[in-house]
Amino acid sequence: MVWETVEDTLNALLDQEDDRLCQAAKYEPTEARKDSRAGKYHRKLETKAGEIDLAVPKLIYGKFETAIIERYKRPESSVEESLIEMYLAGVSVRRVEDITEALWGSKVSPATISNLNQKAYGKIEVWRNRRLDEVEYPYVYADGVFLKRNFGGEYQNVSVLVAIGVNKLGFREILGACEGAREDKDNWRNFLVHLKERGLTGVKLFITDKCLGAEEAIRDVYPDAKWQRCAVHFYRNMFSALPYSKTEEVMAMLKAIHASEDLESARQKAKSIVEKLESMKLRVAAEKLAVGIKETLTYMNFPREHWMKIRTTNGLERINRELKRRTRVVGTFPDGQSALMLVCARLRYVAASAWGTKRYLNMNLIQKKGGNRRGRLKKNAKEY
Numbered sequence: 001m002v003w004e005t006v007e008d009t010l011n012a013l014l015d016q017e018d019d020r021l022c023q024a025a026k027y028e029p030t031e032a033r034k035d036s037r038a039g040k041y042h043r044k045l046e047t048k049a050g051e052i053d054l055a056v057p058k059l060i061y062g063k064f065e066t067a068i069i070e071r072y073k074r075p076e077s078s079v080e081e082s083l084i085e086m087y088l089a090g091v092s093v094r095r096v097e098d099i100t101e102a103l104w105g106s107k108v109s110p111a112t113i114s115n116l117n118q119k120a121y122g123k124i125e126v127w128r129n130r131r132l133d134e135v136e137y138p139y140v141y142a143d144g145v146f147l148k149r150n151f152g153g154e155y156q157n158v159s160v161l162v163a164i165g166v167n168k169l170g171f172r173e174i175l176g177a178c179e180g181a182r183e184d185k186d187n188w189r190n191f192l193v194h195l196k197e198r199g200l201t202g203v204k205l206f207i208t209d210k211c212l213g214a215e216e217a218i219r220d221v222y223p224d225a226k227w228q229r230c231a232v233h234f235y236r237n238m239f240s241a242l243p244y245s246k247t248e249e250v251m252a253m254l255k256a257i258h259a260s261e262d263l264e265s266a267r268q269k270a271k272s273i274v275e276k277l278e279s280m281k282l283r284v285a286a287e288k289l290a291v292g293i294k295e296t297l298t299y300m301n302f303p304r305e306h307w308m309k310i311r312t313t314n315g316l317e318r319i320n321r322e323l324k325r326r327t328r329v330v331g332t333f334p335d336g337q338s339a340l341m342l343v344c345a346r347l348r349y350v351a352a353s354a355w356g357t358k359r360y361l362n363m364n365l366i367q368k369k370g371g372n373r374r375g376r377l378k379k380n381a382k383e384y
Contacts, residue, residue, distance in 0.1 A: 001123055001348065003052065005119065007052040007054075008120075009119075010052065010054060011054060012119070014055070014056060015057065017057075017064075017066050018057040018059075021034070021035060021064065022034060022036065022059070035059045035062050036060045036061070037057060037060070038058040038059055038060045040055045041056055042054065042056070043056060124345050127348060128176060128177065132175060132195065132198045132200045133198075134199075135168055136168050136201055136202025136203075137168075137173070137175065138166065138168065138202060138204040139166040139205050139306075139310055139361070140163055140164070140165045140203050140206050140207070140225075141164050141165070141206075141208070141313050142162065142163040142206060142208045142316070143162060143208060143209065143211075143320060144160065144162070145159070145162060145320050145324065145343065146158070147159075147339045147343075148332045148333065149333045149339055158333070158339055159187065160180070160323075160339060160340055161177065161187065161188065161191045162174075162319070163175040163191070163195060165200070166363075169363065170361045171355070171357075171358075171360060172315070172355055172360045174347045174348065175200060176194060177340060178191045179340045184212050187213070188211075188214050188218075189213075189217040189220060189221060192217055192218065192222065196221055196222070204226065205225060205226045205227070205228055205298065205299070206218050206222070207299075207310055207312070207313055208227070209229065209230045209233040209313060210230075210233065210295070215227050227295070227298060228310060229292070229298075230312045230313040231258055231296045231311045231312050232312045232313070232314065234293075237288065238250065238285055238288055241282070241285040242282065250277070250285065253276070254289075257269045257270050257273065257293065257297075258297075258311065263301065270290075270293045274290045277289065299311040306361055309360070309361055315360075319347065322350055323346055323347070326342070326346045327339070327342060327343070327346075330342070
């Protein structure tokens with residue numbers, strides 16, 4: 001994406017310089033015109049993003065001189081290719097304007113940078129709607145990020161729903177992102193339908209927090225998939241029903257449940273802790289635990305080696321923090337589409353730069369207890 005954007009960006013800047021020298025846009029009839037175009041010639045330029053093709057304009061009467069690329073220079077060591085990277089990494093459009101002035105001696109206006117970003121957003125939109133049916137995704141993490149947008153002169157929250165998956169090979173991928181007014185059943189259902197229409201199959205487990213409507217939407221769209229409530233979010237909900245002096249003690253109890261060796265042991269441990277909380281006169285906390293603990297133990301139906309990674313949404317929460325850090329410099333978005341495009345751009349940037357070829361989970365695990373080793377391997381390979 002960076003390589004394609006660099007080429008589009010530099011060619012667009014050359015066209016703008018051509019307009020400035022001619023004092024008129026292409027084919028524009030005006031008395032202010034000082035020169036006319038005489039086609040273009042192509043030259044190669046080596047950048048950090050790779051070799052790109054420049055379409056350099058030619059003039060009929062004058063000589064086209066550009067302040068962006070030195071004449072006859074083939075390798076370029078400055079940061080033209082970093083324009084889009086700066087924007088995605090968190091540099092505001094106005095700061096990009098100042099940086100280009102320091103590098104080139106002339107400003108590239110914020111409007112120009114915004115227009116160039118729109119071209120990048122076109123590629124991102126294609127990526128956002130790509131097909132997902134080439135491989136199955138047994139585990140899917142989903143959550144929403146709230147951003148501010150301007151709506152009719154008022155500032156309102158807009159929710160961007162994000163999903164990442166772990167495929168059958170054990171690698172993480174960004175599955176998709178969609179705009180929603182809020183995290184309710186209708187928006188979650190629309191998001192899941194969007195993923196299913198693009199070919200998302202083979203989902204065994206969805207990991208989310210207990211946001212409004214998520215569980216019902218998952219049950220409607222993916223009836224065969226199980227649902228895991230994030231254990232960390234469950235802890236936080238429990239703490240809201242506890243006095244501060246009891247938080248540390250109850251935290252140790254809750255961790256003991258999820259440290260159990262199997263599902264039955266975890267249920268028995270939870271039952272004993274409910275009785276203990278009632279004896280401590282923490283009836284509200286005991287009721288929350290009795291009602292909600294089952295939702296946080298679904299992960300125990302899957303291989304033990306996966307438990308640490310699939311019982312919480314921590315992997316997605318890390319991405320959400322990165323999104324909020326990047327969008328903080330924008331403040332309020334002019335509309336929901338611009339918020340969605342920036343979030344998708346950042347998601348793709350993070351996935352490409354941070355995840356790379358690092359395997360997240362081993363999806364061909366061999367059970368360590370009981371049964372024939374070869375038989376267990378075939379069974380796990382078939383299941384996953």
